[in-house]
Amino acid sequence: MRERPAVPMKSAVRRTTLAVDVVVLSPRAEALAVLLVRAPAGARERWTLPWDAPQADEGLEDAAARIAEAVLGEAPAFFEQVGAFSDAKRHPGDADVSIGIVALVPAGVEASSPDSGWFPLDGLPPLAPRHRAVVERAAAVARQRVDQSPLAFRLLPPTFTLTDLQSVYELLLGRRLHKASFRRALQASYLVEPTDEWRSEGRGRPAQLFRFAPRKRRGARRGVRFDLFTE
Amino acid sequence: MRERPAVPMKSAVRRTTLAVDVVVLSPRAEALAVLLVRAPAGARERWTLPWDAPQADEGLEDAAARIAEAVLGEAPAFFEQVGAFSDAKRHPGDADVSIGIVALVPAGVEASSPDSGWFPLDGLPPLAPRHRAVVERAAAVARQRVDQSPLAFRLLPPTFTLTDLQSVYELLLGRRLHKASFRRALQASYLVEPTDEWRSEGRGRPAQLFRFAPRKRRGARRGVRFDLFTE
DNA sequence: CGAATTAGTAACAAAAAGCCACTAATGTCA
DNA sequence: TGACATTAGTGGCTTTTTGTTACTAATTCG
Numbered sequence: 001m002r003e004r005p006a007v008p009m010k011s012a013v014r015r016t017t018l019a020v021d022v023v024v025l026s027p028r029a030e031a032l033a034v035l036l037v038r039a040p041a042g043a044r045e046r047w048t049l050p051w052d053a054p055q056a057d058e059g060l061e062d063a064a065a066r067i068a069e070a071v072l073g074e075a076p077a078f079f080e081q082v083g084a085f086s087d088a089k090r091h092p093g094d095a096d097v098s099i100g101i102v103a104l105v106p107a108g109v110e111a112s113s114p115d116s117g118w119f120p121l122d123g124l125p126p127l128a129p130r131h132r133a134v135v136e137r138a139a140a141v142a143r144q145r146v147d148q149s150p151l152a153f154r155l156l157p158p159t160f161t162l163t164d165l166q167s168v169y170e171l172l173l174g175r176r177l178h179k180a181s182f183r184r185a186l187q188a189s190y191l192v193e194p195t196d197e198w199r200s201e202g203r204g205r206p207a208q209l210f211r212f213a214p215r216k217r218r219g220a221r222r223g224v225r226f227d228l229f230t231e
Numbered sequence: 232m233r234e235r236p237a238v239p240m241k242s243a244v245r246r247t248t249l250a251v252d253v254v255v256l257s258p259r260a261e262a263l264a265v266l267l268v269r270a271p272a273g274a275r276e277r278w279t280l281p282w283d284a285p286q287a288d289e290g291l292e293d294a295a296a297r298i299a300e301a302v303l304g305e306a307p308a309f310f311e312q313v314g315a316f317s318d319a320k321r322h323p324g325d326a327d328v329s330i331g332i333v334a335l336v337p338a339g340v341e342a343s344s345p346d347s348g349w350f351p352l353d354g355l356p357p358l359a360p361r362h363r364a365v366v367e368r369a370a371a372v373a374r375q376r377v378d379q380s381p382l383a384f385r386l387l388p389p390t391f392t393l394t395d396l397q398s399v400y401e402l403l404l405g406r407r408l409h410k411a412s413f414r415r416a417l418q419a420s421y422l423v424e425p426t427d428e429w430r431s432e433g434r435g436r437p438a439q440l441f442r443f444a445p446r447k448r449r450g451a452r453r454g455v456r457f458d459l460f461t462e
Numbered sequence: 463c464g465a466a467t468t469a470g471t472a473a474c475a476a477a478a479a480g481c482c483a484c485t486a487a488t489g490t491c492a
Numbered sequence: 493t494g495a496c497a498t499t500a501g502t503g504g505c506t507t508t509t510t511g512t513t514a515c516t517a518a519t520t521c522g
Contacts, residue, residue, distance in 0.1 A: 015246040016285075018328060054247075060317045060328075081314050084330045086291045097249060097291075097330075099315045144379065147456050163500075169455055180502075181454045181479055188478090189457035204499025205487040214460075222458075223412045223510065224400055225378050226420030229445075394469075411471070412510060419509095435468025436518035454479060 019095035020063040021051040021085075021131060023138035024076065026105040026118065027155050032142075032171055033118040034135055035111060036125070037071055039092065047117075047125045048092045049134065064101040073112030076103040078154040082134070082141045089129040100134035102141060104154035144230065146172045150191065153212040159195055161207035162186070190215040250326035251294040252282040252316075252362060254369035255307065258338045258386055262351040263373075263402055265366055267358075268302055269346040270323065278350075279323045280362045295332040304343030307334040309385040313365070313372045320360040331365040333373060335385035375461065377403045381422065384443040390426055392438035393417070421446040 024035035036047040050071050054063040065075040082100040091098055111118075119125060121139055124132075145151055152168045166182050186192060192210040200206040255266035267278040281302050285294035296306040313331040322329055342349075350356060352370055355363075376382055383399045397413050417423060423441040431437040 016249045018247045018249070054317065057319070060315055083312050084291055084315050086285065088288070099328075147459050148375065148461055150460060161500085173455075175452065177454060178480065179500090180481075183501080184479080185455055185457050191457055191460075200488070201499080203489045203497075205501080207500055221406065223408060224404075224416055226416050226422055228379050229381060229420075229422075230379055392469085409511065410469090411512075414470075415510080431519070432468080434466075434520040436470080438469055 016096040017094070018053060019051050019091060019093055019098045020054055020060055020067060021049045021091075021098045021100050021134045022064050022067050022103055023049060023082070023100065023135055024068055024072070024103045024105055025138065025142060025155070026109065027107045027168060027171055028118045028120065030167075030171075031120040031122070032139065033120050034124065035068075035071060035105075036117055036119055036127075037113065038115040038117075043092060044090075045092070045126045045128055047119075047127060049127070049131045050116075051093065051098070053093075053095070060099050060101065064103060068103050071111055071113045071116050072105065072109065076105045076154075078104040078151070080141065080145075082138045085130055085133055085137075087130075087133075089133055091130040092128045098130055098134060100137055102138040104142075104151060106155060106157045108157060143172050143174070150212065150214070153191075159197065159209040159211050161199060161209060162192075163207060165192075165210070247327040248325070249284060250282050250322060250324055250329045251285055251291055251298060251332060252280045252322075252329045252365045253295050253298045253332050253334055254280060254313070254366055255299055255303070255334045255336060256369065256373060256386070257336045257340065257349065258399060258402055259349045259351065261402075262353070263370065264349040264351050265355065266299075266302060266342060267348055267350055267356070268344065274323060275321075276323070276357045276359055278348075278356045278358060280358070280365065281347075282324065282329070282362075284324075284326070291330050291332065295334060299334050302342055302344045302347050303336065303340065307336045307385075309335040309382070311372065311376075313369045316361055316364060316368075318361075318364075320364055322361040323359045329361055329365060331368055333369040335373075335382060337386060337388045339388060374403050374405070381443065381445070384422075390428065390440040390442050392430060392440060393423075394438060396423075396441070 025032055026035070027033070035050065037050050039046055039048045050067045052063065052067050054060060060081065061079050064079050069075040080102050082102050085098040085100060086096065121135070124135065127135070142151060146169065152165060152172065155168050156164055162183060165186075166177055166179065169182070170177055191212065191214045193213040193215075195209045195211055197209045198206040199209055256263055257266070258264070266281065268281050270277055270279045281298045283294065283298050285291060289297075291312065292310050295310050300306040311333050313333050316329040316331060317327065352366070355366065358366070373382060377400065383396060383403065386399050387395055393414060396417075397408055397410065400413070401408055422443065422445045424444040424446070426440045426442055428440040429437040430440055
């Protein structure tokens, strides 16, 4: 009856070129910043995301770790895929498909490569169109996940003040939060514990340092929230 | 100092084989179900996810639409990437990398291909290991996104009762919800509007039919919720 | 007709979040 | 040295949201 099978699963798999594009995010100078590397001479744009083709039998996250480590000197502690990008948008290596991966690095970590730099998300230099799309998606994913995953703690050193933590949340969410409410919610969550150290930052009362130490898992049996839709 | 450049972006892009694996989800018999197709004779497992290699210059979502349409007769209205899978886990076509894409179709839509069937998520037949991973990830993504995106409405016909809608939420969330709270939250969200039709389903009072018609965008200026962490 | 069944809502109680104002501990500088 | 500016941290009141119970409404079944 049918001229061809309804379920076309037998077509030969085409060979395509694949790239892993890494978006390393970190708070720099009161803004979320992306780590870019200088493009080789002759490239159309002067800066690109760190990227490479995955090696044989190398997982995508492993490839991302290797690529980020080459620029930073050490691998970030957090990675997450943000999507596969295959549209016609130009890639610096002309890869057919890019896997975008976001990595988070604490404030203060410096890149080991001199051919790299941190650029605030709202002040990026010209990038290949595909890289621009990957960065935008990565930022959107980070903002969307911030209260489903302890992302914010990956953007801070092992100990931090509660004001530091609140600043990271404000950075990701793009709005100011109320100090008392923020601390009350944090208290109820059992996510941090105080150390016995205090940091004096010039003027003002010294702040206690805390560390990320999630202890309990509350049921969180909440009703449905229809007002969180983002699309 | 270093023996090789810190930023290894010049390695030749390897050629890899790529597959798009589609997880079509729909509520069937009080459970979330996946659409599977019969594998060709000689395959190690009798069932697989619908999959294929993307054609030249075909976007990944376009490929997913084509693949799903071949089984269903029409393309689903909703697609979302759930990740790229590259680990050694075996794929039916031995693709190096799979892009997993979840598609949602309303309750009641029938497959046009006789070589296909709906299987509840907790009663799947043996699948290739990579396909099993893709299905698990797709279900996790659907569950995670249900209150950030109007997913639930994609699993229902154009008009539905509020009890239908609540049932879909309960299916996705895996727990019962309170009727009054659910309706109050829905009311406040301006996501649905009543039609002037009513449905009588055997015994009991007839229920009014509603349609998805999002009207307002509330600011949703809420504080941070630390209790929503899922990992 | 009355019991069973499903839809829909009012009203109250409990919990969470927003908000303001306060106290605490430091540095700055006249 | 002592007032003041500055940042940290908290108590407690108000407002909003959510959980819960218990009701009323409209239908079928027998």
